Amino acid sequence: xxxxxxxxxxxxxxxxxxxxxxxxxxxxxxxxxxxxxxxxxxxxxxxxxxxxxxxxxxxxxxxxxxxxxxxxxxxxxxxxxxxxxxxxxxxxxxxxxxxxxxxxxxxxxxxxxxxxxxxxxxxxxxxxxxxxxxxxxxxxxxxxxxxxxxxxxxxxxxxxxxxxxxxxxxxxxxxxxxxxxxxxxxxxxxxxxxxxxxxxxxxxxxxxxxxxxxxxxxxxxxxxxxxxxxxxxxxxxxx
Amino acid sequence: xxxxxxxxxxxxxxxxxxxxxxxxxxxxxxxxxxxxxxxxxxxxxxxxxxxxxxxxxxxxxxxxxxxxxxxxxxxxxxxxxxxxxxxxxxxxxxxxxxxxxxxxxxxxxxxxxxxxxxxxxxxxxxxxxxxxxxxxxxxxxxxxxxxxxxxxxxxxxxxxxxxxxxxxxxxxxxxxxxxxxxxxxxxxxxxxxxxxxxxxxxxxxxxxxxxxxxxxxxxxxxxxxxxxxxxxxxxxxxx
DNA sequence: GTCAACACTTTTGTTGACAAAATTCCTGCA
DNA sequence: TGCAGGAATTTTGTCAACAAAAGTGTTGAC
Numbered sequence: 388x389x390x391x392x393x394x395x396x397x398x399x400x401x402x403x404x405x406x407x408x409x410x411x412x413x414x415x416x417x418x419x420x421x422x423x424x425x426x427x428x429x430x431x432x433x434x435x436x437x438x439x440x441x442x443x444x445x446x447x448x449x450x451x452x453x454x455x456x457x458x459x460x461x462x463x464x465x466x467x468x469x470x471x472x473x474x475x476x477x478x479x480x481x482x483x484x485x486x487x488x489x490x491x492x493x494x495x496x497x498x499x500x501x502x503x504x505x506x507x508x509x510x511x512x513x514x515x516x517x518x519x520x521x522x523x524x525x526x527x528x529x530x531x532x533x534x535x536x537x538x539x540x541x542x543x544x545x546x547x548x549x550x551x552x553x554x555x556x557x558x559x560x561x562x563x564x565x566x567x568x569x570x571x572x573x574x575x576x577x578x579x580x581x582x583x584x585x586x587x588x589x590x591x592x593x594x595x596x597x598x599x600x601x602x603x604x605x606x607x608x609x610x611x612x613x614x615x616x617x618x619x620x621x622x623x624x625x626x
Numbered sequence: 627x628x629x630x631x632x633x634x635x636x637x638x639x640x641x642x643x644x645x646x647x648x649x650x651x652x653x654x655x656x657x658x659x660x661x662x663x664x665x666x667x668x669x670x671x672x673x674x675x676x677x678x679x680x681x682x683x684x685x686x687x688x689x690x691x692x693x694x695x696x697x698x699x700x701x702x703x704x705x706x707x708x709x710x711x712x713x714x715x716x717x718x719x720x721x722x723x724x725x726x727x728x729x730x731x732x733x734x735x736x737x738x739x740x741x742x743x744x745x746x747x748x749x750x751x752x753x754x755x756x757x758x759x760x761x762x763x764x765x766x767x768x769x770x771x772x773x774x775x776x777x778x779x780x781x782x783x784x785x786x787x788x789x790x791x792x793x794x795x796x797x798x799x800x801x802x803x804x805x806x807x808x809x810x811x812x813x814x815x816x817x818x819x820x821x822x823x824x825x826x827x828x829x830x831x832x833x834x835x836x837x838x839x840x841x842x843x844x845x846x847x848x849x850x851x852x853x854x855x856x857x858x859x860x861x862x863x864x865x
Numbered sequence: 866g867t868c869a870a871c872a873c874t875t876t877t878g879t880t881g882a883c884a885a886a887a888t889t890c891c892t893g894c895a
Numbered sequence: 896t897g898c899a900g901g902a903a904t905t906t907t908g909t910c911a912a913c914a915a916a917a918g919t920g921t922t923g924a925c
Binding site: 679680681691711713714 | 875876877878
C-alpha cells in the first residue's frame with residue numbers, strides 16, 4: 388500500500404543531499420533579492436539601460452534561476468525594469484515625459500497624504516517637524532549638507548505616509564517615489580530650489596499644526612507644482 | 627526508448643514532439659490567463675475567499691503549472707489575490723475600510739484625470755458625452771437599464787483616461803477600479819444614487835466643454851466625495 | 866465516546882534539464 | 896578588405912519530476 392507508488396520514471400536514487408553546495412548560507416528569498424536590486428538601481432549601481440542576466444544573478448545570490456526570474460517579474464511590475472521576450476531584462480531609463488507624469492501624480496497623491504495625515508493625528512504631532520524645518524533644516528541647506536537634509540526629508544515623508552493610514556496610497560507613493568529617487572539630488576542642487584522647497588514644507592506643516600487639513604493639502608500641491616515648474620525650467624540640466 | 631534514457635548531459639534524440647498533447651490549441655500566455663482570471667474575479671464567477679488551485683487551473687488552461695504560478699503572482703501584485711506560503715492563493719475579500727481607502731484615492735486620481743483630459747483636448751471633444759449624459763442616460767436610469775448605463779459610463783471613463791495621456795495614472799486607476807468593479811451595481815441601486823451621479827457627471831462635463839480644467843477636477847472630486855458619503859450611509863447594504 | 870498520534874493524500878514550492886530564441890563568431894566569397 | 900551566410904554559443908523560456916508542507920482520515924488508548 389504505502390510503497391510501490393511513484394510509478395513515473397526516474398530510477399530511485401537521486402541523492403540530492405546538498406541544499407546549497409556553494410555558499411553554506413541559506414538561500415535568499417525573493418523579497419530580499421528584490422530589495423537588493425531595488426537599492427542598486429536606485430543608487431545607479433546598475434545604470435539605466437543595463438542588462439540583467441538571470442544566470443549571473445542566480446550565481447551571485449546562490450539561488451536557482453527561477454527565483455531570480457520571480458524577482459525580475461516583481462521589479463517589472465514596479466516599473467524598475469523592462470523585459471523584452473527572449474531578450475531579457477534591462478533597467479528602465481526614464482525620459483523627461485515620464486518624469487512629468489510622475490510629478491502630476493505626486494501632486495495629487497502627496498496632497499491627499501498631507502490631508503489625511505492632518506485629519507488622522509493630533510495637530511501637536513507635527514510641532515517637532517515644523518520646528519525642524521524652520522530651524523536646523525535651514526542651516527543644513529545653507530551649509531550644503533545635502534545628505535543629512537535628504538535623510539530628514541525622507542523621514543518626514545515616511546511619517547506622513549504612516550500617519551495617513553491608507554496602505555494603498557502608501558504603496559502608490561512608494562512605487563512612484565523610487566523611480567525618481569535618482570533625481571532628487573540633481574533637483575536639490577538647482578539654484579534656489581532647496582530653500583524654496585523648505586519654505587513650502589514649513590507652510591504645509593504650519594497648516595497641519597493648526598489642524599487645517601484641506602489647507603495642508605493645498606500647500607503640498609503648490610509645493611509640488613512649483614517643483615515641477617522648476618524642473619521644466621532646468622530640464623536640460625537634469626536628464 | 628522513452629524511459630531510462632536522459633542520462634544528464636543532452637543526448638541527441640530527445641523526441642518531445644508534442645507541444646500540447648491534450649488540447650491541440652496553442653498554449654495560453656500569462657497575459658491571457660491573467661485576463662480571464664481577472665474577469666472571473668470581477669464578476670464574482672470566483673467568489674471572494676475562494677481558493678485557486680494551481681493544478682486545476684493548469685489542467686483547465688492546458689499549460690504547465692509554472693505559467694499558472696506566474697499568473698497568480700501577477701494577480702497578487704494587483705491585489706486581486708492573496709497568497710499564503712504553502713497554503714495557496716485565495717481571492718481577496720475586500721472589507722469596508724479598504725473600500726473607503728479606495729474612494730479616497732479615486733477622489734484625487736479621477737479628479738486629476740478630469741483636469742488633464744480637459745487640458746489636453748479641445749473642449750468640443752466632450753460635447754457628445756455631455757449630451758449623452760443630459761438626455762439618453764437619464765432615460766436609462768429612469769427605466770432601470772443598468773447594464774447599458776454601466777457600459778456607457780465605463781466608455782466615458784476609458785475616454786477620460788485615454789485623453790489624460792498619463793500612462794502611470796491609467797495604470798493606477800485600472801488597479802483600483804478593478805477592485806471595486808464588483809461593487810458598482812450594488813452602489814448604483816442605492817436609492818437615488820444613480821441619478822445624483824448622473825447629474826454630477828453632467829456638471830463635470832459642462833466644465834470640460836467650457837475648457838475649465840480646474841473646475842472639472844473639483845466637480846469630479848465632489849462627485850466621488852458624495853459617492854463615498856452615500857456608501858458610508860448605506861454601508862450595511864453593500865457588504 | 867473523545868481525543869491524540871500517526872500514516873496517507875493533496876497541494877504548493879523548488880530544482881535541474883531541455884527547447885527556443887537571439888547573439889556572437891567564424892568562414893568563404895566577391 | 897568588406898560583408899553575407901551560417902554554425903556555435905549564450906541567454907531566456909518551459910517543462911515535468913522531486914521535495915516539503917499542509918490537510919485529512921483512521922486507529923487506538925483512556
